[in-house]
Amino acid sequence: MSSVPAIQLCYPSWVSPVSFTGVRLRSHNFCSVPGPSSCRRKMSSLRSSMASSLVTEPVEVENGVEKLRDLCSGRVPEHVLCRMEEVGFVSPTDIQREALPVLFSGKDCILHAQTGSGKTLTYLLLILSVVNTQRSAIQALIVVPTRELGMQVSKVARVLAAKPSTAELEQKPCTVMALLDGGLLSRQKSWIKAEPPTIVVATLDSLCQMIEKHILKLDMMKVLVVDEVDFMFNSSKHVSFLRKLLTSYSSKNSRQTIFASASVPQHKRFLYDCIQQKWTKSDAVHVHVSSVQPLPSTLQHKYVICKKSERHETLLRLLQLDSPDSCIVFVGEQVC
Numbered sequence: 555m556s557s558v559p560a561i562q563l564c565y566p567s568w569v570s571p572v573s574f575t576g577v578r579l580r581s582h583n584f585c586s587v588p589g590p591s592s593c594r595r596k597m598s599s600l601r602s603s604m605a606s607s608l609v610t611e612p613v614e615v616e617n618g619v620e621k622l623r624d625l626c627s628g629r630v631p632e633h634v635l636c637r638m639e640e641v642g643f644v645s646p647t648d649i650q651r652e653a654l655p656v657l658f659s660g661k662d663c664i665l666h667a668q669t670g671s672g673k674t675l676t677y678l679l680l681i682l683s684v685v686n687t688q689r690s691a692i693q694a695l696i697v698v699p700t701r702e703l704g705m706q707v708s709k710v711a712r713v714l715a716a717k718p719s720t721a722e723l724e725q726k727p728c729t730v731m732a733l734l735d736g737g738l739l740s741r742q743k744s745w746i747k748a749e750p751p752t753i754v755v756a757t758l759d760s761l762c763q764m765i766e767k768h769i770l771k772l773d774m775m776k777v778l779v780v781d782e783v784d785f786m787f788n789s790s791k792h793v794s795f796l797r798k799l800l801t802s803y804s805s806k807n808s809r810q811t812i813f814a815s816a817s818v819p820q821h822k823r824f825l826y827d828c829i830q831q832k833w834t835k836s837d838a839v840h841v842h843v844s845s846v847q848p849l850p851s852t853l854q855h856k857y858v859i860c861k862k863s864e865r866h867e868t869l870l871r872l873l874q875l876d877s878p879d880s881c882i883v884f885v886g887e888q889v890c
């Protein structure tokens with residue numbers, strides 16, 4: 555039995571030719587930051603390597619821009635650019651260089667680049683370029699698969715969006731609400747009722763609760779980001795809520811839609827379906843940056859057979875035994 559990419563489970567099996575913007579293949583020197591989600595990140599890069607056969611045909615794009623500030627100039631408020639540079643984001647990563655002009659042009663986009671390549675900053679810069687903090691409404695929604703990722707994204711968003719010390723007193727700050735699993739959500743409910751935040755970072759379950767109880771309204775939403783989109787399409791429950799989010803709770807015409815992922819199995823079909831299902835506008839583009847760095851010679855592949863119920867535990871045990879970058883592990887009930 556061969557493995558089936560997660561997204562394939564939810565899509566028809568045909569593929570139709572679609573036009574998309576490819577980008578040049580380049581190497582870069584960003585690594586994933588170790589943290590509580592390192593296991594998820596490891597699986598993400600594992601999927602990425604499994605999807606290597608899906609690399610987009612590169613299209614040369616001539617671009618002389620060197621600084622992130624230059625890419626964002628005239629779009630992102632000056633205080634955000636200053637904060638961005640203060641925290642050390644000066645030169646763009648490859649995905650930022652390729653995707654930001656596309657995003658600033660207003661196009662819907664599939665951001666496809668490896669873990670740690672800077673996708674989060676890419677979509678946050680777009681969001682900070684379009685929100686109007688004088689308006690009390692949710693203007694951007696970032697949907698994440700896990701609490702940990704949600705916490706990381708909210709933290710970066712808050713750092714970048716912080717009100718400058720020189721701001722006028724009456725100038726409203728850009729507020730970022732984390733709506734993540736594991737909390738009681740009562741504080742967030744009161745917050746939304748009092749004054750809706752500008753940006754919401756949410757896991758699907760918490761978001762679902764808030765939308766279905768009519769606490770959270772998305773009628774003023776300008777940007778919708780679905781991060782780690784391949785994980786999101788893993789469960790039928792999530793798929794059904796995502797479909798509603800993309801087509802019933804908001805409309806593709808009134809928002810800019812971004813799907814981000816380190817791995818997009820069958821990306822041409824995914825892009826085609828995004829357009830067909832009206833999740834994105836018809837001129838949505840797939841921006842793919844792929845590292846050309848060869849796999850390290852020390853990298854090992856291991857196959858471990860264990861009971862389905864013990865997969866998680868076995869994987870964690872193996873990851874502890876091996877140094878994080880030296881091993882790709884396939885764990886399953888059978889190896890065919």
Ligand SMILES: Nc1ncnc2c1ncn2[C@@H]1O[C@H](COP(=O)(O)OP(=O)(O)OP(=O)(O)O)[C@@H](O)[C@H]1O
Pocket residue numbers: 584585586587595622642643644645646647650667668669670671672673674675676815816
């Ligand atoms: N232009 C930049 N200059 C310096 N550091 C950057 C830049 N862009 C992102 N980073 C840093 O690189 C690291 C990885 O970035 P980020 O989390 O945005 O990657 P990602 O592609 O979203 O990863 P994932 O797929 O795991 O969500 C972070 O520590 C971030 O602060």
